[in-house]
Amino acid sequence: MSDGMALAALWPAGMEAGRYAAMGALVFGGACLQGVGGLGFSMFCAPVALLLFPELVPGPILALGCPLALLAGLREFSAIEWGTAGYTLAGRAVGAALATAVLQVLSGPTLSILFALLILAGVGLSVRGWVVSVTPRASAAAGVASGLMGTITSAGAPPLAIAMQDLPPAPLRATLGCVFFVGSVMSLIALAAAGKTDARQLLIGVLLLPWMVAGFFASGPLARRMSRTGVRKVLLGLAAVSALAILAQSLVPTHA
Numbered sequence: 001m002s003d004g005m006a007l008a009a010l011w012p013a014g015m016e017a018g019r020y021a022a023m024g025a026l027v028f029g030g031a032c033l034q035g036v037g038g039l040g041f042s043m044f045c046a047p048v049a050l051l052l053f054p055e056l057v058p059g060p061i062l063a064l065g066c067p068l069a070l071l072a073g074l075r076e077f078s079a080i081e082w083g084t085a086g087y088t089l090a091g092r093a094v095g096a097a098l099a100t101a102v103l104q105v106l107s108g109p110t111l112s113i114l115f116a117l118l119i120l121a122g123v124g125l126s127v128r129g130w131v132v133s134v135t136p137r138a139s140a141a142a143g144v145a146s147g148l149m150g151t152i153t154s155a156g157a158p159p160l161a162i163a164m165q166d167l168p169p170a171p172l173r174a175t176l177g178c179v180f181f182v183g184s185v186m187s188l189i190a191l192a193a194a195g196k197t198d199a200r201q202l203l204i205g206v207l208l209l210p211w212m213v214a215g216f217f218a219s220g221p222l223a224r225r226m227s228r229t230g231v232r233k234v235l236l237g238l239a240a241v242s243a244l245a246i247l248a249q250s251l252v253p254t255h256a
Contacts, residue, residue, distance in 0.1 A: 015204075015207075019053075020207070022052070022053075023053050023056065023204075023208055023211075024208055024210075024211035025211070026044075026045055026048055026049065026052075026053070027045065027064060027208045027211040027212050027215065028211045028212070028214055028215035028218070029044065029045075029215065030042075030044040030045040030215065031064075031068055031211070031212045031213075031214075031215025031216045031218075031219070032215040032216070032218050032219045032222070033219075033234075033238065034068060034069075034072065034216070034219070035071075035072065035173075035215065035216045035217075035218070035219025035220065035222070035223055036219045036222045036223045036226055036231070036234060037172075037173070037226075037231055037234040037235055037238065038072065038164075038169075038172045038173035038174075038175075038176035038177065038231075038235075039157045039160065039161060039176050039180070039235070039238065040157070040234070040238045041061075041064070041065050041068055042061055042062075042065055042155060042156075042157060043155060043157050043158065043238050043239070043241070043242035044238065044241075044242075045061055046058075046061055046155055046245075047155075047242070047245030047246070047248075047249065049061060050249060055201070055204060056204065058187075058191065058196070058197075059188075059191055059196065059197035059198075059201035059202060059204075059205070060201055060202070060204040060205040060208065061205075062184050062187050062188050062191065063188065063201075063202050063205030063206075064205050064208060064209065064212045065180060065184045066181060066184035066185060066188065067209070067212070068180075068212055068216060069176075069177045069178075069179075069180035069181035069183075069184055070177065070181045071177070071213075071216050072173055072174065072176070072177030072180075072216070073174055073177030073178045073181055074177075075173075075174070075177075075220075076170045076171075076173055076174035076177075077174060078174075079170040079171045079173075079174040079175075080171070080174040080175050080177075080178050081134075081167065081171050081174075081175045082178075083136070084134055084136075084139045084164070084167075084175050085175050085178045085179050087136045087139035087140045087143065088139045088140065088142060088143040088146070088160065088163075088175075088179050089143060089179055089182055089183070090140060090143060091139065091140035091141060091142065091143020091144040091145075091146070091147065092143040092144070092146050092147040092150070092156070092179070092183055093143075093147065093186070094143070094144050094147060095143060095144040095145060095146060095147020095148040095149075095150075095151070096147040096148075096150070096151045096186070096190075097147075098144070098147070098148060099147065099148045099151035100151070102148065109250040111148075112246050112247075112249070112250040113246075113247060113250045113251070115145070115148070115149050115158075115243075115246065116243040116244070116246040116247045116250070117243075117247075119158040119159070119162070119239055119240075119242070119243040120240060120243045120244070122158075122159075122162040122239075123162070123236050123239050123240045123243070126162065126165060126236055127236065131165065131166050132162060132163050132164075132165065132166065133166065134163070134164060134166055134167055138163050139163060139164075141159075141163070142159040142160050142162065142163030142164070143159075143160075143179075145159035146159045146160050146183075150183065150187070155242050155245075155246055156183070157180075157238075157239075157242065158238075158239040158242050158243055160176060160179065161235040161236065161238060161239040162236075162239060164176065164235075165232050165235050165236065166232075169223070169226060169227075169231045172231065172235075173223065
């Protein structure tokens with residue numbers, strides 16, 4: 001009885017059946033997208049959650065993204081490009097550290113707008129035929145941009161979509177899974193250290209975990225059917241949508 005009362009006390013306020021199902025559908029869709037293209041969970045879920053389910057951002061989304069990235073990395077573990085992952089993670093750590101200093105000079109919304117415009121420019125160039133070669137320098141630079149954007153806007157995937165768009169589908173998904181898993185762990189540790197997440201928020205992530213797992217495994221048949229060109233289109237499309245969402249969040253005033 002005491003355990004039941006403790007669980008009831010932790011159950012998030014306002015988590016009715018319909019709201020829970022809507023959150024689950026969002027998580028399912030994001031997990032399916034990430035299973036197909038290697039990224040897309042946070043890019044898809046975070047902007048929608050900020051508008052409809054603000055309690056999901058940032059802790060629960062990160063908590064769900066961590067095992068999702070691990071599943072993606074393990075599914076195609078042998079395809080991981082370890083050199084690319086290493087350079088990207090090194091850059092991401094630098095970017096996260098730089099973000100704390102940059103925020104002392106420029107406001108978060110200003111940087112968000114700048115990053116979103118740069119991402120849209122990168123997508124536009126890519127559509128017109130520009131393809132970034134996957135080199136150590138490009139991977140590290142994408143990691144720095146991802147660390148900056150992820151820390152400031154919670155959407156750090158678009159630079160990686162641009163930088164890794166030329167990888168074959170399996171190495172792309174596996175390498176991004178490795179990068180996002182380590183990055184999510186680092187972000188969760190940082191949030192906990194800063195007191196920005198607690199057991200109640202993490203419980204929301206646990207409650208939505210079955211939807212995430214279902215979405216990921218639903219992506220399996222789709223991932224096997226997606227061509228290299230198809231995956232590239234998905235990546236660029238998600239990057240553009242995410243950048244537009246960041247612009248909307250930065251430019252549209254919110255009302256309490």
